[in-house]
Amino acid sequence: MEMMSDAQNRRQILLTPGPLTTSESVKQAMQVDWGSRDGAFIAMTARIRQRLVALAKGESSHVCVPVQGSGTFAVEATLGTLLSRRTSKVLILINGAYGRRMARICEKMGQPFDIYETAEDTPPDATHLAQLLQRDSALTHVAAVHCETTSGILNPIAKIAESVAAANRSLIVDAMSTFGAIPIDLGTLMADAVIASANKGLEGVPGVGFALLEKSALNRSEGNSASLSLDLHDQFTYMEKTGQWRFTPPTHVLAALDQALTELDSEGGIKARGQRYANNCRILLAGLAELGFETFLPAALQAPIIITVRMPADDRFDFQKLYASLNEQGIVLYPGAVTQEKSFRIGCIGQVFESDMTRTLAAIGEVLKNMGVPREGLRPAG
Amino acid sequence: MEMMSDAQNRRQILLTPGPLTTSESVKQAMQVDWGSRDGAFIAMTARIRQRLVALAKGESSHVCVPVQGSGTFAVEATLGTLLSRRTSKVLILINGAYGRRMARICEKMGQPFDIYETAEDTPPDATHLAQLLQRDSALTHVAAVHCETTSGILNPIAKIAESVAAANRSLIVDAMSTFGAIPIDLGTLMADAVIASANKGLEGVPGVGFALLEKSALNRSEGNSASLSLDLHDQFTYMEKTGQWRFTPPTHVLAALDQALTELDSEGGIKARGQRYANNCRILLAGLAELGFETFLPAALQAPIIITVRMPADDRFDFQKLYASLNEQGIVLYPGAVTQEKSFRIGCIGQVFESDMTRTLAAIGEVLKNMGVPREGLRPAG
Numbered sequence: 082m083e084m085m086s087d088a089q090n091r092r093q094i095l096l097t098p099g100p101l102t103t104s105e106s107v108k109q110a111m112q113v114d115w116g117s118r119d120g121a122f123i124a125m126t127a128r129i130r131q132r133l134v135a136l137a138k139g140e141s142s143h144v145c146v147p148v149q150g151s152g153t154f155a156v157e158a159t160l161g162t163l164l165s166r167r168t169s170k171v172l173i174l175i176n177g178a179y180g181r182r183m184a185r186i187c188e189k190m191g192q193p194f195d196i197y198e199t200a201e202d203t204p205p206d207a208t209h210l211a212q213l214l215q216r217d218s219a220l221t222h223v224a225a226v227h228c229e230t231t232s233g234i235l236n237p238i239a240k241i242a243e244s245v246a247a248a249n250r251s252l253i254v255d256a257m258s259t260f261g262a263i264p265i266d267l268g269t270l271m272a273d274a275v276i277a278s279a280n281k282g283l284e285g286v287p288g289v290g291f292a293l294l295e296k297s298a299l300n301r302s303e304g305n306s307a308s309l310s311l312d313l314h315d316q317f318t319y320m321e322k323t324g325q326w327r328f329t330p331p332t333h334v335l336a337a338l339d340q341a342l343t344e345l346d347s348e349g350g351i352k353a354r355g356q357r358y359a360n361n362c363r364i365l366l367a368g369l370a371e372l373g374f375e376t377f378l379p380a381a382l383q384a385p386i387i388i389t390v391r392m393p394a395d396d397r398f399d400f401q402k403l404y405a406s407l408n409e410q411g412i413v414l415y416p417g418a419v420t421q422e423k424s425f426r427i428g429c430i431g432q433v434f435e436s437d438m439t440r441t442l443a444a445i446g447e448v449l450k451n452m453g454v455p456r457e458g459l460r461p462a463g
Numbered sequence: 464m465e466m467m468s469d470a471q472n473r474r475q476i477l478l479t480p481g482p483l484t485t486s487e488s489v490k491q492a493m494q495v496d497w498g499s500r501d502g503a504f505i506a507m508t509a510r511i512r513q514r515l516v517a518l519a520k521g522e523s524s525h526v527c528v529p530v531q532g533s534g535t536f537a538v539e540a541t542l543g544t545l546l547s548r549r550t551s552k553v554l555i556l557i558n559g560a561y562g563r564r565m566a567r568i569c570e571k572m573g574q575p576f577d578i579y580e581t582a583e584d585t586p587p588d589a590t591h592l593a594q595l596l597q598r599d600s601a602l603t604h605v606a607a608v609h610c611e612t613t614s615g616i617l618n619p620i621a622k623i624a625e626s627v628a629a630a631n632r633s634l635i636v637d638a639m640s641t642f643g644a645i646p647i648d649l650g651t652l653m654a655d656a657v658i659a660s661a662n663k664g665l666e667g668v669p670g671v672g673f674a675l676l677e678k679s680a681l682n683r684s685e686g687n688s689a690s691l692s693l694d695l696h697d698q699f700t701y702m703e704k705t706g707q708w709r710f711t712p713p714t715h716v717l718a719a720l721d722q723a724l725t726e727l728d729s730e731g732g733i734k735a736r737g738q739r740y741a742n743n744c745r746i747l748l749a750g751l752a753e754l755g756f757e758t759f760l761p762a763a764l765q766a767p768i769i770i771t772v773r774m775p776a777d778d779r780f781d782f783q784k785l786y787a788s789l790n791e792q793g794i795v796l797y798p799g800a801v802t803q804e805k806s807f808r809i810g811c812i813g814q815v816f817e818s819d820m821t822r823t824l825a826a827i828g829e830v831l832k833n834m835g836v837p838r839e840g841l842r843p844a845g
Contacts, residue, residue, distance in 0.1 A: 093496045100714050102496050111493045111715065114475045114484050116795035117669070149670070150531040151711040154692045186691045280711065287499070288531070288670040288713030308543075308690055309568045310536045329533040329662065331670035332482050333493065334713060413498035 155290025537672025
């Protein structure tokens with residue numbers, strides 16, 4: 082319990098792809114016990130669902146179906162609900178771990194799929210995608226990740242959507258790390274599903290995900306899912322009928338999300354939040370460059386979500402020491418995930434601000450000085 | 464947001480099968496943001512898993528595998544992981560909604576199963592169970608619900624386990640509502656799986672469930688699951704290797720569970736907690752009888768978890784009015800669930816005490832007086 086007491090005494094700066102730093106008031110919203118089938122909680126669920134679909138301007142075309150668990154649960158639930166194992170085949174665009182994970186989900190559930198894989202620093206090409214769709218008439222769906230936090234790359238979702246719509250196929254978007262941070266307009270972006278979770282750009286706490294599902298696609302999906310817990314058609318039908326969740330919802334997590342959505346409004350909506358994240362990202366990129374670090378992605382491909390830093394070659398640089406030293410100051414970095422070279426990551430989303438970025442950069446600079454790594458020692462091996 | 468402010472001003476007495484009333488200190492434990500791949504959180508996960516398996520005296524034989532989501536997610540994950548769709552067949556004991564739900568899970572996942580169903584006020588008979596197992600040699604597993612909160616019935620899990628073990632089959636126990644409230648000793652109870660969640664007898668908040676899995680049964684289960692999110696073999700293997708969760712855990716929910724487990728210890732463990740619940744139950748039963756209500760179950764079958772009250776026949780009795788009136792005082796009752804007659808339910812678990820029971824009974828008495836229902840008007844129609 083000592084660790085908990087320590088942690089309680091200070092604000093944690095989580096520079097990760099989530100869970101993230103949340104506001105005190107979001108956490109405070111979890112100080113109430115809600116009856117999950119009570120009227121007040123039913124109203125809260127309805128309010129959250131309406132606000133989420135409105136954030137993507139999908140009120141007329143889409144519905145929000147929340148589901149218990151992590152973002153991956155929401156992704157699996159969406160794939161399992163919208164795809165038919167008999168009549169659907171999905172082309173999965175892969176340039177990182179989350180694309181690969183969608184392929185693994187389909188493999189396990191016996192869902193026919195194909196992949197279009199590019200390197201982790203290379204976005205898929207919309208023209209090539211169009212060719213692939215033309216070549217295989219069995220393909221009914223395309224699944225894409227908006228921002229792959231594996232590297233931090235922003236995939237060209239609008240161009241992808243255009244190719245998919247032109248080929249008259251359906252698009253499923255994993256917008257886990259971008260929802261709330263980068264605008265998605267379902268009035269112009271043609272997608273059957275946009276999937277996200279509470280604890281990324283929305284700045285809630287983890288424990289619930291959701292999909293914005295196009296109404297007719299959802300209506301056609303009855304009976305597809307081989308899972309009861311992850312059947313979004315069943316979840317939706319029961320929720321529409323009763324206002325309640327089929328199975329116990331994470332009541333405190335939802336109260337936090339409700340509060341987080343109010344705070345997103347107060348901040349000025351997705352545009353203002355995206356600007357704060359972009360500013361955080363700019364400060365980090367400039368500061369890291371000034372220290373001598375190299376980052377993995379060219380600026381044009383970098384989403385304002387998380388930065389992959391190429392691991393310095395100099396023996397005096399010790400990432401574990403850097404991690405531990407910042408951790409002692411309540412700043413949490415993240416290990417690297419790209420497969421082609423060693424790296425670490427620094428996130429710029431969550432309830433974190435310019436001052437947190439400059440504080441982090443100063444703390445890194447101090448550790449480097451103590452390690453005795455010169456500026457040129459921060460160049461990567463590759 | 465008005466409703467939330469109202470609720471924040473008072474302690475909620477949730478007399479439901481969960482989510483339940485939790486202590487202020489359990490909710491306070493959610494006031495920290497944890498990095499889900501950080502050392503302190505890894506230590507917390509390990510501590511929780513060890514404590515859960517120890518509560519059932521399973522340290523030498525079983526491991527705890529937690530999973531994100533509600534209790535049903537944990538039940539589906541356990542069935543999907545331990546059962547092979549090719550070589551397993553499970554006999555599901557049904558006398559309420561949770562037994563029926565297990566059958567629905569198996570049906571959706573294409574898992575061969577059979578059912579042994581009894582009325583909602585009738586426990587399964589261990590001798591008849593033995594006969595069923597003898598009759599069908601294809602049956603490899605039996606799945607049973609310890610307490611069916613549909614009615615509140617306590618099923619004879621020890622006798623069931625004896626029949627299953629004598630027939631050399633494997634037992635899966637849904638102990639959702641009893642874990643932490645009624646002792647389970649895996650040293651004497653032969654079971655491949657005991658499933659529960661954070662927000663019942665453990666008095667944590669909802670958002671995570673877990674299974675205590677017999678080690679060799681878990682080892683044999685690789686490749687069974689058709690779900691990535693709900694594959695407990697995969698969850699276990701990754702967790703053992705890294706100490707981390709495969710996919711984002713509900714960090715705040717787990718911090719609350721960690722604190723709740725400390726408070727269970729402080730209260731004197733499962734025995735003391737079970738005595739408090741039994742005392743709550745006795746007070747409610749006596750008070751309800753004194754008011755003139757009839758309850759659904761005979762005393763010998765009543766678990767100290769939740770009480771089903773037979774709906775009074777008198778027209779002057781209006782359950783919605785009773786519900787609303789108690790709700791205004793921060794007391795949340797629960798609708799009935801048994802299928803054979805109208806009813807409502809009052810729970811006796813969670814961070815609630817003798818004083819809450821007497822306050823609830825007094826509030827009910829006051830409403831009855833205002834409704835003008837005489838004592839004999841509380842007799843049910845049947």
